[in-house]
Amino acid sequence: MTIPQSKQNEKRIFSGIQPTGNLHLGNYLGAIKNWVKLQEDFSSIFSIVDLHAITVPQEPLQLRASIHEVTAAIIASGIDINKSILFNQSSVKEHSELAWIFNCVCRIGWLNRMTQFKEKAGKNRENATVGLYSYPVLMAADILLYKATHVPVGDDQKQHIELARDIASSFNNMFTLDNENNFFSLPEPQIFGPATRVMSLRDGTKKMSKSDPSDASRINLTDTKEEISSKIKKAKTDPNPLPETVDELKKRPEAFNLLNIYSSLSNQTLDKTVENFVGKGFSHFKPKLIELAVENLNPISSEMRYLLKDTKAIDKILKTGEIKARQIAEPVLQDVKSLVGLIN
Numbered sequence: 001m002t003i004p005q006s007k008q009n010e011k012r013i014f015s016g017i018q019p020t021g022n023l024h025l026g027n028y029l030g031a032i033k034n035w036v037k038l039q040e041d042f043s044s045i046f047s048i049v050d051l052h053a054i055t056v057p058q059e060p061l062q063l064r065a066s067i068h069e070v071t072a073a074i075i076a077s078g079i080d081i082n083k084s085i086l087f088n089q090s091s092v093k094e095h096s097e098l099a100w101i102f103n104c105v106c107r108i109g110w111l112n113r114m115t116q117f118k119e120k121a122g123k124n125r126e127n128a129t130v131g132l133y134s135y136p137v138l139m140a141a142d143i144l145l146y147k148a149t150h151v152p153v154g155d156d157q158k159q160h161i162e163l164a165r166d167i168a169s170s171f172n173n174m175f176t177l178d179n180e181n182n183f184f185s186l187p188e189p190q191i192f193g194p195a196t197r198v199m200s201l202r203d204g205t206k207k208m209s210k211s212d213p214s215d216a217s218r219i220n221l222t223d224t225k226e227e228i229s230s231k232i233k234k235a236k237t238d239p240n241p242l243p244e245t246v247d248e249l250k251k252r253p254e255a256f257n258l259l260n261i262y263s264s265l266s267n268q269t270l271d272k273t274v275e276n277f278v279g280k281g282f283s284h285f286k287p288k289l290i291e292l293a294v295e296n297l298n299p300i301s302s303e304m305r306y307l308l309k310d311t312k313a314i315d316k317i318l319k320t321g322e323i324k325a326r327q328i329a330e331p332v333l334q335d336v337k338s339l340v341g342l343i344n
């Protein structure tokens with residue numbers, strides 16, 4: 001992905017991650033690894049989105065611990081708090097206020113289309129919380145509160161960003177007085193790299209997810225060398241040697257997933273990976289993948305363990321981030337309120 005030099009100053013990145021359960025390889029390759037690259041060139045804001053986490057039941061002590069863990073994981077993966085703003089969502093109250101205003105812009109019909117709500121609510125939709133239903137509205141508020149132009153995420157968040165664009169555009173139509181200068185620009189999703197959708201190690205047709213009951217389906221950022229090795233050894237595959245082309249590989253979901261993971265971890269294209277392993281069996285490929293995964297993930301998990309020894313220091317980092325985030329968020333919310341006709 002290349003962004004022309006002349007455009008770079010106009011860009012602002014926002015992205016978030018939920019503090020629920022263990023972060024896994026999908027979160028790392030689909031999102032955080034890209035954030036680390038983008039922070040070098042763009043003004044970047046990253047948030048631990050705790051208000052999103054409470055849309056499904058959470059154990060309070062566990063939630064608090066997860067906020068620390070996810071913060072540690074993001075820093076250990078390479079987010080530099082001197083370059084990027086890193087903060088906890090609920091500490092900037094403007095997120096909730098803007099979300100309410102957007103609740104009054106967003107249409108029920110738009111939310112009814114959200115596939116992630118359907119998946120998460122499952123069959124018992126009547127029993128899902130209103131928070132889970134309007135979750136994408138809060139997500140739009142997260143992004144637009146900073147007038148972010150680009151949102152680096154994994155493939156599963158694309159529909160939510162499209163909704164944020166619809167909300168921004170509708171707000172502009174309803175409240176921007178001058179058509180030439182829309183209040184919000186429409187945020188672009190940034191979905192790039194070979195691992196935009198990392199799949200379960202047990203089923204190549206299912207997304208790798210924190211909520212999968214089988215821990216063997218995912219590689220957690222906190223997994224030991226032995227756990228990584230055993231999960232990859234047991235990962236589902238097929239009996240055939242690796243093919244010559246990406247098109248043939250795509251017909252084999254588990255093989256496709258593992259080669260995509262390899263490509264992303266080694267920073268090479270999928271074509272190159274296919275070329276490297278053509279004709280080889282999984283008994284040859286898996287040890288190479290284990291070696292690469294351990295080499296990439298071990299430094300992250302040891303740095304995480306080190307950071308988590310001092311949770312007060314993590315709180316301080318989040319506090320600094322909160323102050324910086326507020327400086328951007330407050331005036332944007334004030335402008336929104338004036339446009340809507342509310343008294344500040």
Ligand code: TYM
Pocket residue numbers: 014015016017018019026027028029030031049052138139142143151152153154155156157160195196197198199207208209
């Ligand atoms: P969350 O916490 O589920 O996931 C965090 C990031 O990880 C990506 N991701 C994956 N990428 C590739 N393969 C996978 N298997 C995989 N699983 C997760 C997600 O796409 C995401 O980028 N709604 C968001 C959090 C959020 C947000 C925002 C994101 C709240 N506000 C504003 C961007 C902007 C979520 O639940 O992500």
